[in-house]
Amino acid sequence: MSKIGVFVCHCGENISATVDCEKVAETISKLPGVALSMDYKYMCSDPGQTIIKEAIKEHNLDGVVVAACSPRMHEPTFRKACAEGGLNQYLCEMANIREHCSWVHPRENSTTEKAIDIVRTMVEKVKRNAPLESIKVPVTKKAMVIGGGVAGIQAALDIANAGHKVVMIERDPSIGGHMSQLSETFPTLDCSQCILTPRMVEVAQHPNITLISYAEVESLEGFIGNFKVKVRKKSKSLDEKLCTGCGLCTTKCPNKKIPNEFERGLGFRPAIYVPFPQAVPNKPVIDKKNCTYYTKGKCRICEKVCPTGAIRFDQPDEIVDIEVGAIVLCTGFDVKKPDFFPEYGYGKYKDVIDGLQFERLASASGPTQGVIRRPSDGEIPKKVVFIACAGSRDPAKGIEYCSKICCMYTAKHAMLYKHKVHEGTPYVFYMDIRAGGKMYEEFVRRAIVEDETQYIRGRVSTVYEKNGKLIVKGVDTLMNGRLVEIEADLVVLATAGVANDGAEDLAQKLHVSYDSYKFFAEAHPKLKPVETNTAGIFLAGACQAPKDIPESVAAASGAAVKVCGLFANNELTREPLIAIVNREAPPLYSNCVGCFMCQTVCPYQAIEREEVKDRSGKVIKTLAYINPGLCQGCGTCVALCRSKSIDLLGYTNDQVYTEVMALLND
Amino acid sequence: MNELIAKAKYLLSSKTVDVVIGYGKGSGKYARAEFIRKLDDADKMIYNETCIQNLATYVQKHEVKHLGKIAIVANNYTLRSLLVLASEFQFTEGQVLALYITPENKIVEMPDFKSIEDHLATVDTGLKPDEKEIVDRIEKMTVAERWDFWQKEFAKCFKCFACRSSCPLCYCTKCMTESNQPQWIPVAASDLGNMEWHIMRAMHLAGRCVNCGDCARACPMDIPLNLLTYNLIEGIEKDFGAKAGMKATDISTLSTFKPDDKENFIK
Amino acid sequence: METEKRTLKKSSLEKLFNSLKGEGKKIIAPVKKGSIIDFCEVSTIQEMAEDYLLTVQSAKSAAFPKIEKLFDYVISQEGVSTKDRNLDSIPEMVLFGVRPCDAFGFDSLSAIFNWETKDTIYSKRLEKLSIISFSCNKADAYCFCTSVNGSPGSIAGSDILLTYAENDEFLAEIITEKGKIIAEKSDAFEASKDIDKSKLLADVPVLFDVKKVVKNATASFDSEIWVEQSLRCIGCGSCAFVCPTCACFDIQDESNGKQGSRLRLWDSCGFSLFTIHTSGHNPREVQSARWRQRIMHKFSYMPDRLDVIGCVGCGRCSRACPVDMNIKEHLIQIAKDKI
């Protein structure tokens, strides 16, 4: 028979005021398997804990029940005490007779009776507790950062500076992301390149960071601390070791009329190109779709002119396996495509552009060297209309959310324009101005007051061309819906920020969940904003939702800290309260019949297939296997399992069943 | 049915399959399962209104599995059972060749899941009017009446588990009722043991049962067990728009969810 | 004792019934329960099924119920205390209107339960049980009593056997002392007439030589026939549970954790877990081995050890079987010279 020790706490008066603790202890002492049952004023006090420790030794207890407050309050305390007393901490249970009893009922027999029921139930449970050891999972102290925008850069640098290896994967030929396209940044109007470029270089030169540009994730295996990532290094048609980045090839390339992605199509680039002057790495790649050699089979001029003979036309894509312990997802966002705004004539009229295009126009390194010239004829626009919420907050367009950054950058655009074209007038059509943030409201005020931006509260119904002007028709809701018509020279759309193409695909590869807009989903909206529901994979930046630079950077540092926390130990220790699939002697091996209905209920992709093989290696049976590194112990699979092959340690079928019986049978 | 016999002989002689599971004349009301492995045995095969046992049950049987590749005479229930089994990874495509027999007694070979799925998409797999009628009748009773109705029925049960054994989807090697730590369900065929057993079984078939009715036919005490699953099938189709055994890749109703599942009882 | 022949008028049947009732005996008789006919307690003779061949279940539950409490127990700090069941609680019972094959079944049951040690509860029930059976004047294709040493008019196992004759009379055979007492108490019987019983009985042809079944089965443990015959079998327990002679049971405790009862429950050798060991090893791993066990136990082991055949040819197992495992056919096959 088991030897259970029961310790009933008075909690000063908190329990004993309404519960007859002596009677509880006395009644419980008569239960089979109870070796010791006593009450004491403050179990959680040092003397109280000492009593438990000594009782464990003296009575050689194999289970302890502390009848006191909520386990959510003191379970760790008493489990620690038991461990110090030489009893496995998972053989200690708490009976909650304070929050669930003494505090919610008056001083009556029924209250004491209830307390007795509660304690008896835990006594019966603890008889069925098994000693458990915390789970140790080895950790590969190397992180992967996917995406080289400002968030990725920040995360990578933070982790690397903490002394851990980082592999950064960037889809494009250069890191930098959208921030490298920006001219100035709100609310300080300091030059984006000037603050970003040094960080980009730091990444490239950091001894702890391996940068793999022009590469994408193929697949992911493994679990927290032990991921195996397959990465496809897209062929650059270039031997990077030999290339010095002299750029001769790019000047000699005959095919120079390719719309430049970096300039958002406002400029051109050759087929062999470096995305932008400050690119990192600053070495060219060949754009196979547009290269004459790849399309027509002749040319090879770059190869001829290359002083180091670095061009490799026959270079294949390369798949590399990388083992990492944690992953930070920073794949950023995109903006809505032209076809989305037929009513604004985007894509139809050259002078209707989006915010990022305006950034390029305003950028000193841009196609117009920072002079605001409209794309159609290079004229300097006299009237510019900025349309906020182009797509955002528009259920009709399927985007119900606020893209958050547009209000600020629109104000910034208006200012930049005014600063560059003093005689010009900027107009802004807006729904609401959302300028929450340090110095943000002040910034918008400046745009309105100092730079005389005309803010018109209302939506634009249509934009059309009439003798060289863009007619913008809208309403001013503050002038009780008066129709407004502006003859603009340039129209700038603050297009909605949306998830990247392929975000869904990537999410599925990494088993992270995503919301209905294809933005990656955090594990908890408030308390786990940088975690995903796949342990070991973290989020930062605009791949989660539209974010501005400070937010992205903050999130990145947050994610970096999570990674460093994970890397702080050689093994990560987890509570062993996880599900396990039962094992039986052959020929049954397990009650599991491998229907894998459990696999789809698991929120953590913790359930894998395990093959039982005979000596010859022939598969006899395929069973569910629960990865202890991934299981979080919710137990949904346990309740679902028809053959009762899965059980949840700490809440086993035997334990919960017994609790029901004990609670109802006195 | 000569066409069927010829088909069986061909499949065996051409080594397409090692055994054809079909029907032969029975000694009672229903035809019995025959396992044709020799050409001459094929002459035993019949197909008529007495052939209603859901032969998919045998696909899971140890000895039958080991006979080799299987061809199985199938009706729509059999086909759906096969797809459920497939969706639960109990056999792989190509292991079982279904010989579906049309109402016009034409034999259609269904070697892969797609052919079965395409066929099922064209047939009416809903509850039959008479089935609906019984469910409605019981639903119209008061709770007390329903309780008495079922207690009388369950009292007949002596736990021979013919319902379980005859069900193609009850294939656990160790049934929950045999798991004894804890002993979830009393082993005794007592009123409680019987009620808990039948409710548990029905619940384990929720979203999986294809409504073949073999459990009720198998019961020597004539307990109308299929009513329990009829009722589930109705509700599951209404609440979740789900129907078991229509696709080999289906995810079972209870193994998934929709954030907007509608109920009216959780306060 | 020597069997006494009497006559019972159909009209006096109720008199007999009521006299038994009058003694406060619990009377079990075939009753129409919805779509099936089963043994139930009846308080008037009218509740009895009008016209029946056989009940779905056998009569064995009168002495070997599907649930039999062996003892109660209570767990306390001092340990476990048990309370034996009170045998006096077992009621005086009469099986009224059973068939000869059912009555005959108790011979094999007793052979098992009282093999080496006498099973007190079973014997007590049997002791308090009187059997008034009706000969069969009809049979169906599943019947084969005559092939296993039985007959539609067999007196074996009955206390009183009634055989329906023309002109609303029964030929009554008072077989045992128990029967005699019943007869006297009831005062329903009349002096015997000269009736040729054999003419009144159903015709059940002998289909196989049971000695050959015993010989061949015993000799063919490793025969392929078991696999062949059992391919169709789905391993449920319906055959065993309706069988008058199947006596396998399982011992289980029912408890709420602190107190409970130890029970004896019907079990079936057809169940896949019937013989599984704690080690995981199962000596009868496949259905064919379990089917062989069923046949061998009835036709080899029991004749060998208990000197009875474990089958009375009632055919219930075949009627109940969901997949038409017709035992008659299988026995005929086994009886063939070469298997």
Add this chain to the structure above:
Amino acid sequence: MAEFEPKIVAFVCNWCTYAGADLTGTSRIKYAANVKIIRFPCTGRIDFMLLLKAFANGADGIIVSGCHPNDCHYTYGNFHARRRWMIFRKLIDFAGIDINRISFNWVSAAEGARWAEVVNTTVETVRKLGPYENYKQVALSIYDQEDKTHE
């Protein structure tokens, strides 16, 4: 005669309702003592058999409660549980079990007062329904089943 005091078992999840019930305590809100709580990590863990077992062991009523939709600590557990209850409730109702004796709720860690209310209303409902006699009889039947053999 003293008022009937129903026995009620509450199956609750650790993260929302159990914490909510703790809050009821810390806020010193009083409620009926008839209800006793069994703690689970998640409503997804609650096996439907446990509800039957509660009745079989003499419960007159049952409370099942967990996190509101979208608040599940394990993201989806309560969604799976909701489906399970939708199906199970219909089934046992069809089998003649009184579903008015089972109260399903979402009670968050912040809803201490609501927990008290859930308990009190459930206790009142079940008190009106009275002891779950016919279920208790069936449950006890195991001990006298042999006498019912020939019913």
